[in-house]
Amino acid sequence: KQEVTQIPAALSVPEGENLVLNCSFTDSAIYNLQWFRQDPGKGLTSLLLIQSSQREQTSGRLNASLDKSSGRSTLYIAASQPGDSATYLCAVLSSNTGKLIFGQGTTLQVKP
């Protein structure tokens, strides 16, 4: 059974810091991995999607990497801003079941 774990559960950093969010998964049989952002009381916004054959994806100040063999992904946020404060969710699309399995999220607070 696929399990997705995100560490840390919460993170507080001063504005301007570079930071890394971690995601690990137990089964390497995946189609892709996605990172989502969720603001309080809102739905999910897709940030980056990495296909299983890819190693990384970049969008602006965000960079996500994927190491399928070790079951790990990281989301790197450069020069963090208060507007980056949100919960970040990692999800893998299982190639065995076709289901999207989510981690529990990392809640990020960037202080001005």
Added chain:
Amino acid sequence: EAGVAQSPRYKIIEKRQSVAFWCNPISGHATLYWYQQILGQGPKLLIQFQNNGVVDDSQLPKDRFSAERLKGVDSTLKIQPAKLEDSAVYLCASSLDGRKQFFGPGTRLTVL
């Protein structure tokens, strides 16, 4: 292109009452999903439709939850009777090819 629409955005009910949520997916998306997200956790799949047929409802508590997707477009999710532990955000998502899901803004349900 319009995104996934959900209503209502918020709902407060007493336990043992019934409630219904509505979802309109992105035009042309054959696959529709309902997720339950309890506070502090990642979303969990309740039911998946392909057009108007159910693909997976293994995690749907069928004694109180029901869902339908008439004409393969809009969908409704109903809870009857509601319990305190049903308090959560209910997210609807749709997909064209099953590889990437697009999420709506969610409905926040509070059961008192």
